[in-house]
Amino acid sequence: SGEEGEVSGNIIAKNSLPLDRIKDITSQLYNPNILINGNFSINQRGTEFTNVKDYTSDRWYFASFDVNDSSGKGKISFINNQCIITNFNNTQNYIIQPIETKTAQQLCGKYVTLSAYIKVENATKGSVFIQLVGDNNVDSMWGENEVKIIKTEIYDCLNINEYTLCKLTTIIPEDIKTLCVTTGSHIDYGKGMPDNTAKVYIKNVKLELGSVATPFVPRLYCEELDLCQRYYCRVKISQNLITSNDKQILVNLKIPKNMRINPTAVFDTDAYFHNLSDGNAILIKHKGDSP
Numbered sequence: 001s002g003e004e005g006e007v008s009g010n011i012i013a014k015n016s017l018p019l020d021r022i023k024d025i026t027s028q029l030y031n032p033n034i035l036i037n038g039n040f041s042i043n044q045r046g047t048e049f050t051n052v053k054d055y056t057s058d059r060w061y062f063a064s065f066d067v068n069d070s071s072g073k074g075k076i077s078f079i080n081n082q083c084i085i086t087n088f089n090n091t092q093n094y095i096i097q098p099i100e101t102k103t104a105q106q107l108c109g110k111y112v113t114l115s116a117y118i119k120v121e122n123a124t125k126g127s128v129f130i131q132l133v134g135d136n137n138v139d140s141m142w143g144e145n146e147v148k149i150i151k152t153e154i155y156d157c158l159n160i161n162e163y164t165l166c167k168l169t170t171i172i173p174e175d176i177k178t179l180c181v182t183t184g185s186h187i188d189y190g191k192g193m194p195d196n197t198a199k200v201y202i203k204n205v206k207l208e209l210g211s212v213a214t215p216f217v218p219r220l221y222c223e224e225l226d227l228c229q230r231y232y233c234r235v236k237i238s239q240n241l242i243t244s245n246d247k248q249i250l251v252n253l254k255i256p257k258n259m260r261i262n263p264t265a266v267f268d269t270d271a272y273f274h275n276l277s278d279g280n281a282i283l284i285k286h287k288g289d290s291p
């Protein structure tokens with residue numbers, strides 16, 4: 001019969017764990033999240049954006065495009081670790097996170113699972129989706145090559161009025177160099193766009209190795225911020241001593257960490273030179289200008 005605790009034939013020794021206890025233990029195991037800021041905790045650019053086609057919450061790009069409205073109508077907010085999309089247009093409102101080539105190529109030929117919790121309020125129509133797309137451009141989804149849709153899962157807005165685990169599992173093709181996670185609504189998927197007044201809530205977005213959606217466990221805030229600042233960081237310029245002449249102003253600008261590539265920079269507010277001798281302020285750069 002074997003020693004106590006061993007499995008012999010079809011008999012499990014009495015000190016072995018029961019099946020429900022094994023399931024309870026394994027349900028607590030989790031894979032690391034390949035995505036950055038999957039719970040929308042880092043928002044260096046702000047927490048509310050209207051009619052934009054740009055990065056919003058760190059690492060998340062808002063794709064808001066309407067063939068009938070060049071402004072790309074749509075509103076996105078980030079509250080209590082949730083992404084909330086509303087004011088829908090007629091074509092597409094969804095979020096994208098690109099995964100750089102060095103990471104994406106490590107996933108090629110392997111099973112991955114994408115998951116997110118999604119709920120929809122005030123909808124009488126429409127669908128939401130989760131999706132993996134990619135192409136063979138290095139660190140770019142908008143190169144000369146056509147974007148490849150790897151896999152999409154679609155959910156009827158009327159069926160997810162409470163937070164629902166939405167997921168897909170697939171194998172990443174061997175030729176992929178850049179990978180993107182997308183979720184939201186698009187006119188061509190399922191039943192199309194939700195009502196203009198609908199609200200789509202998204203939280204705990206996770207991409208992981210394997211064929212199982214394991215529990216979402218957030219990183220420490222400081223760790224998540226550090227990962228985000230490799231791509232984007234805000235630096236405050238405020239100095240009393242400035243070296244200048246009639247053609248230039250020299251300011252020491254210290255970037256807090258090594259970034260993914262040599263960074264570009266823009267002012268996020270109007271920039272002024274304050275003359276300490278007479279107190280006058282001279283506008284030197286407008287919001288959005290490069291230094």
